[in-house]
Amino acid sequence: MQHLEEGTIHAWLDGALPPSEAEAVEAHVAQCAECAALVAEARGLIAGTSRIVSSLDHVPAGVVPKQPVQPSQSSLWHSLRLTPARASIAALILVGVASMFTARRGQLQIPSASSIRPDTPAIAAPTVSAPTPPPNVVARPETAVTTERAPQPPGAPRRKAAELAKPTAPVIPPPPAPATASAPAPTEMRAIAPAPEPSAVAGLAASKVAEAAATADSARARRDSTMAQRNFAGASAAAAQRVMRQTLDLPVSSPQGCYRLLTDSAGAIALPERFALQRDSVGRNVVLRLSPESRPAGTLDGFAWSQTSPTAARLTAPTTQLLLTTAESGRARLETVNRKAEVPLQRIPCRP
Amino acid sequence: MRSKPCFEPGRRSRLGPIVSHVDLDRLFREYHQPLVRYLTRRLGDRDWAEEVTQETFLRAARQEQIVSERSWLFAVATNLVRDEARKDARRRRRLELLREQSKADEIVEPESSAERAEEAAMARRALELLAERDREALLMREEGLDYTEIAAALNLSVGSVGTTLARARRRLVEAYESLQSGGVARGSHAAS
Numbered sequence: 001m002q003h004l005e006e007g008t009i010h011a012w013l014d015g016a017l018p019p020s021e022a023e024a025v026e027a028h029v030a031q032c033a034e035c036a037a038l039v040a041e042a043r044g045l046i047a048g049t050s051r052i053v054s055s056l057d058h059v060p061a062g063v064v065p066k067q068p069v070q071p072s073q074s075s076l077w078h079s080l081r082l083t084p085a086r087a088s089i090a091a092l093i094l095v096g097v098a099s100m101f102t103a104r105r106g107q108l109q110i111p112s113a114s115s116i117r118p119d120t121p122a123i124a125a126p127t128v129s130a131p132t133p134p135p136n137v138v139a140r141p142e143t144a145v146t147t148e149r150a151p152q153p154p155g156a157p158r159r160k161a162a163e164l165a166k167p168t169a170p171v172i173p174p175p176p177a178p179a180t181a182s183a184p185a186p187t188e189m190r191a192i193a194p195a196p197e198p199s200a201v202a203g204l205a206a207s208k209v210a211e212a213a214a215t216a217d218s219a220r221a222r223r224d225s226t227m228a229q230r231n232f233a234g235a236s237a238a239a240a241q242r243v244m245r246q247t248l249d250l251p252v253s254s255p256q257g258c259y260r261l262l263t264d265s266a267g268a269i270a271l272p273e274r275f276a277l278q279r280d281s282v283g284r285n286v287v288l289r290l291s292p293e294s295r296p297a298g299t300l301d302g303f304a305w306s307q308t309s310p311t312a313a314r315l316t317a318p319t320t321q322l323l324l325t326t327a328e329s330g331r332a333r334l335e336t337v338n339r340k341a342e343v344p345l346q347r348i349p350c351r352p
Numbered sequence: 353m354r355s356k357p358c359f360e361p362g363r364r365s366r367l368g369p370i371v372s373h374v375d376l377d378r379l380f381r382e383y384h385q386p387l388v389r390y391l392t393r394r395l396g397d398r399d400w401a402e403e404v405t406q407e408t409f410l411r412a413a414r415q416e417q418i419v420s421e422r423s424w425l426f427a428v429a430t431n432l433v434r435d436e437a438r439k440d441a442r443r444r445r446r447l448e449l450l451r452e453q454s455k456a457d458e459i460v461e462p463e464s465s466a467e468r469a470e471e472a473a474m475a476r477r478a479l480e481l482l483a484e485r486d487r488e489a490l491l492m493r494e495e496g497l498d499y500t501e502i503a504a505a506l507n508l509s510v511g512s513v514g515t516t517l518a519r520a521r522r523r524l525v526e527a528y529e530s531l532q533s534g535g536v537a538r539g540s541h542a543a544s
Contacts, residue, residue, distance in 0.1 A: 007515030007516075009514075014493070014514070044525075045518075052478065053393060055468065055471040055475045056476060057472075282532060
């Protein structure tokens with residue numbers, strides 16, 4: 001068999017070749033180093049593509065508060081999806097922006113829409129601990145909601161998204177906070193729930209739509225969660241989904257993931273108590289330090305890893321090399337290359 | 353295996369009664385989210401994606417029957433976007449401006465959110481550098497469409513889907529890496 005073409009390799013990896021052809025390709029790859037290298041490269045491209053495309057999911061829903069779609073009118077107002085309410089909010093945003101830029105730039109606080117006054121932009125300074133102005137709320141919830149894929153009735157994802165968001169940035173504020181915001185904001189938040197807006201044009205009942213979305217979500221969530229058990233990297237469920245996709249072309253088990261040292265290994269093994277073997281956004285293998293809550297807390301410089309089998313990896317540290325081997329039921333171990341020291345590990349769930 | 357799809361949106365299938373009639377509820381349940389996600393990635397705007405999705409389902413509702421549903425839906429959605437994209441440059445620029453101004457309001461974001469937004473922006477720029485068909489094939493594949501469906505949706509031969517995807521994936525990753533390292537990525541076609 002001649003060397004494989006790129007298209008054939010991708011078709012094979014995508015499972016699109018008929019069985020006989022697939023077998024022939026597999027047999028050829030087994031004994032052709034060049035093509036095996038091409039296959040490895042193709043796997044990397046496929047995984048990288050999935051990651052890159054998944055990051056596109058992080059996108060703001062829109063600039064102005066979302067409202068039910070109005071019947072089609074051929075006016076500028078409609079084409080910009082502006083209603084008087086949105087327009088006024090947009091105007092307030094612009095006034096706020098302008099007033100802020102004339103104030104001290106050191107404190108970039110956002111007064112809530114209802115309290116914007118050009119001469120007192122510092123009003124919001126005391127509220128810095130709960131900074132959730134309507135524009136931010138409006139622009140972000142859809143983002144936060146999109147990072148959330150679990151099945152929930154429309155009301156719940158806002159809270160769940162708030163849990164997912166980092167503590168320093170409450171994207172969906174608890175009810176007291178938007179009390180200072182203008183009236184439209186709470187309504188907008190309800191309207192932003194992941195259930196698609198009932199479009200007058202489509203004529204689909206809102207409840208049916210919400211139920212449909214929830215059902216579709218639950219089916220996908222089930223699929224996603226089995227993959228997501230494997231590993232997480234990054235700061236959100238969107239990133240988790242990203243990483244989850246990168247496991248699509250990995251064998252069922254893989255040393256990629258999060259670990260915890262089970263004994264105090266001071267001296268023998270130069271790793272923090274919790275660490276992770278992951279790939280970064282362009283597919284390079286990285287070793288991450290994890291916080292006590294198993295969240296990513298920085299890259300360990302000078303460390304790298306490479307998979308040597310579905311259950312093992314070589315971990316390169318600045319001054320030593322280690323072998324990591326995974327076993328059943330979430331156990332694993334680290335050994336120095338000379339096998340003189342061994343540390344038991346536990347596989348732990350990675351948290352965004 | 354036939355090399356070209358032999359269905360067209362709106363044409364009655366030669367297979368006749370083997371094909372189910374259009375059940376809008378079921379279609380919506382199964383395909384609404386994937387379509388919205390595909391379109392959001394394609395357009396960079398979730399609201400817009402929702403609108404196009406609704407329009408797609410509207411058209412589905414008008415069909416007597418649809419042979420290969422996922423293919424058909426993605427084909428219609430893709431064509432709707434192609435048409436709109438050509439007419440819509442000015443509207444998008446205005447929305448972009450408003451979006452930028454709104455962003456100026458934001459307080460210092462947590463690093464992760466800003467990182468994500470930056471990644472998304474880079475991904476978008478990289479994606480725009482692909483040829484239109486390559487881009488569409490790639491996004492459909494990411495949505496789980498198989499080669500037959502992609503071929504049908506984009507009017508390609510099944511045999512050329514692999515090559516298309518290979519090329520698209522390579523170009524995307526190269527463009528993204530180039531953008532990441534601060535360079536200006538070269539596109540093969542003018543972004544359409």
